Amino acid sequence: MHIVIVGNGIAGITVARFVRKGSAARITVVSSESPFHIARTALMYAYMGDIRLDDLKPYEDGFWSQNRIDLVHDHVEEVDAERNMIRLASGAQLEWDQLVLATGSRPNRFGWPGEHAPGVQGLYSIQDLESMEKWTRDCRQAAVVGGGLIGIEMAEMLRVRGMDVHLLVRESAYMDFMFNQHESDLIHAQVARHGVHLHLDTELDRIETDADGRACSVVTTSGGVLDASFVGLAVGVHPNAELARKAGLEVDRGILVDYAFNTSVPGIRAVGDCAQFRDGLAHGRNIEQLWYSGRRQGRILGRILAGEQLTYKPALFYNSAKFFDLEYQTYGNVPPSDSDDVMTRSWTDEGRCVRFAWSRSDNHLLGMNGFNVRMRHETAGQLIRSAHKGAVAPDTMRTLLFDPEFSKLPTAAMAEAVSP
Amino acid sequence: MNTIALEDIDRVYKRIMKVCLAVAGILLVAAAIDLWPFRPLPSVVIASLLVAVASVLQVARKNDWRPASAHLSSHNAWAGSLTGLGAVGIMVSLAGAGSAFPELMFVLGIGSVTIGGTWMILARHVPAPAGVDNHGATSNPISNHGAVGWMFGILMTGFYVLVYWYPQALEGLVRTTDPLSWVLRGRAADHWFMYSLVYSLAVLVMGVRAWLKYRHIKYQRIRTVSVVFFQLILAFILPSILILFEQPEFYFTYFWPLKWTYLWPGDYGFGWILADGGRLGVFMVVWGAVLSFIATPILTYFYGKRWYCSWVCGCGGMAETMGDPFRHLAPRSTDSWRLERWMIHGSLAVIVVATALIWINSALEGAVFGSVSGAVARTYGFLFGSIWAGVIGVGFYPFLGTRIWCRFGCPMAAILGIQQRFFSRFRITTNGGQCISCGNCSTHCEMGIDVRWYAQRGQNIVRASCVGCGICSAVCPRGVLKLENGPLEGRLNGPVLVDRDDVDILEM
Secondary structure, three states, X not given: OEEEEEOOOHHHHHHHHHHHHHOOOEEEEEEOOOOOOOOHHHHHHHHOOOOOHHXXXXXXXXXXXXXXXXXXXXXEEEEEOOOOEEEEOOOOEEEOOEEEEOXXXXXXXXOOOOOOOOOEEOOOOHHHHHHHHHHHOOOOEEEXXXXXXXXXXXXXXXXXXXXXXXXXXXXXXXXOOOOOHHHHHHHXXXXXXXXXXXXXXXXXXXXXXXXXXXXXXXXXOOOOEEEOOEEEEOOOEEEOOHHHHHOOOOEOOOEEEOOOOEOOOOOEEEOHHHEEEOOOOOOOOOOOXXXXXXXXXXXXXXXXXXXXXXXXXXXXXXXXXXXXXXEEEEEEOOOOOOOOOEEEEEEEEOOXXXXXXXXXXXXXXXXXXXXXXXXXXXXXXXXXHOOOEOOOOXXXXXXXXXXXXXXXXXXXXXXXXXXX | OOOOOHXXXXXXXXXXHHHHHHHHHXXXXXXXXXXXXOOHHHHXXXXXXXXXXXXXXXXXXXXXXXXXXXXXXXXXXXXXXXXXXXXXXXXXXHHHHHHHOHXXXXXXXXXXXXXXXXXXXXXXXXXXXXXXXXXXXXXXXXXXXXXXXXXXXXXXXXXXXXXXXXXXXXXHHHHHOHHXXXXXXXXXXXXXXXXXXXXXXXXHHHHHHHHHHOOOOHHHHHHHHHHHHHHHHHHHHHHHHHHHXXXXXXXXXXXXXXXXXXXXXXXXXXXXXXXXXXXXXXXXXXXHHXXXXXXXXXXXXXXXXXXXXXXXXXXXXXXXXXXXXXXXXXXOXXXXXXXXXXXXXXXXXXXXXXXXXXXXXXXXXXOOOOOHHHHHHHHHHHHHHHHHHHHHOOOOHHHHOOXXXXXXXXXXXXXXXXXXXXOOOEEEEEOOXXXXXXXXXXXXXXXXXXXXXXXXXXXXXXOOOOOOOOHHHHHOOOOOEEEEEOOOOOOOOOOOOOOOOOOOHHHO
């Protein structure tokens, strides 16, 4: 049995690790991005000089041979589904009994004039990081387009390296599709404190280039012009499904799979960012593009390939981010504002807050988020999964908090403030 | 926000280079005409050193690249220049001026470095927003084997070699500390007083930096105040005052086996403390024994080895303050961990055997080994005290990180580590599935522990070498790591959260 995995991101590499835990199958992981698995979540830290490129690797180089996982640093040009082969850029071919496509995502571009000019790019791969390094070396003014998690990360990266940074956000408050006004304002304050110019209600119209063809400014839909010799595009990602499409697999936005990650072609599976579930998942989406979901999907597929009978169900939703110095965590479902069905209750203090979402019908807990307040994953999960009803006891709040030693949070007041 | 560009740093380097070359010229002329107060040989040596420093700065200007930081203010250029001038002042003192004008050269030397260094730190950190900021730590040439980093390491190593074996070469600098020594100790300075002063000032000044850098974290604020207090007050001022009152120079914060002689009989052990100290001497020896055998196990049970290694110990104090910019240089491979276990436990075995031999010999009044005990004491002191703890332990910060001695050599750390691993309430817990494997924790662990390995599989971190500095928790962008004391039960959990099959937090 030879399992070939295309892509060494968190999904692909987790498949390999979990196959190895339960099976003696031959495993080969092919990647053109990097010879070894890297944590792409840390690309920003490498750029800012917090860590070295070598520190991106979560496992020592010897780990892979010890676990008999063969790594091939090459690009897959073609999948031949009829002959169970993949053809590599070097000309080599690999035969497989089971193929796993874990090809990840690509940054979106929406057809803006100038979007392919030198100095205009997204941030996803290590190649993007290298390109960013190259095009920002002599850059004094930069712009970032996008009001999401990556947008603010790119703004921080550029700012740390001393550039004057403009951040263009389409919404009238940062991530107002997830946060209430108070929460968005916490982020606005962070952006201002770090000297980044935030432009809300602002959309990109085009990118102007200089005589050499390199980006020199961005023009907004309202006609504003901002000088920028580097432009970061952080307007979401889409599944990288080109290889699958060429191989004749059924592809919609992503590679279509069932709950056991089977594509339309027997023997080929797809996992992680590039996979799209035909029937949707419990949380209503059919593509998951988080580090955490990639890891979880990889884990389940790895166990399936090692012989277990499993199907994929998404975890209780959780996510985390850091907006400059502001830590953010969320568990379950927390809408930005109250509605007929949902009521939210929050505790706020200078620079931090927690917010709980409750069902109006029977006061059961739907989710919670925290800004600069750390919550224990295990406890948060238990409370939400068990549909905790009614007031939160101070002791429960104490168990829930994962705050560091010596930080004295007012647990009783917090419990009261977030209770329905 | 003010910004300082590459050109500004360049200007500081150029300014210091010019001063170095000018002073080198003056010293050479002084040596040639035998001008008072300069002594010819030291002057020529120092002049060569200054030329070497200027050359290194030139190399750095040509080759070292560093990203500009948004948080450097224009004060930094002046503060950096003052610090550089202070370093040159120390050189001039060494060439002979220190003996002739101790007060003036103290101000121009150690004083200027202290003030300039503190000013640089204030200018860098006060205007910057509070929050984790290791930006540039792994790209700055000074802390990443650039030309200036090499120079810094060689000068520090050289300083230790001189202090231990050629103290007469430091005469000019020692004399500049005379005035302070008279005030504190009622007598002239010796090279150990000068060394203690420089060491304590380094901990104090860089302690200000550590406090400011981590000021948003209460644990770090308290811990930093603690290490600076123990070094400055208990390991510098108190021993000085003991000397002032004709009492034995005793360090209440060092115990066997780190300060091995405190439990050794005879003249190379606590014999002189009893002889010179009378009742206070008895108290000191009892204090040392109680701390070694009673307080240490109790405190380590409740809090882990951190109560000592990153809160009290002077070596730890230096590592946590002066060493902070060099944390990421600690070797962090599995092989280095393997070597560490052999070396540190070997070191512990050596000190235990040496102590036992010396007691047996003393009990038998020298019948068995004759005068061998003295040789054992001297050899251990040379190998472990001087070379290992001093020259390599601190001198090699810019090459191998900050905890080389603590990790590979310190017998005290070995004992505390064994207890921490098997019988202590301390552990670092991880928060469910929140780890994103970014590696900030592993990169900035001064003990070279691969923290990420544990965090990404949701496993508690219980390691003998962990000194509980809490920096992994500070640099984690997802708040995954938490230092805790708790019940022994369930402390050594397996990979429970992400990897284990029966209990699956990701099912939540």
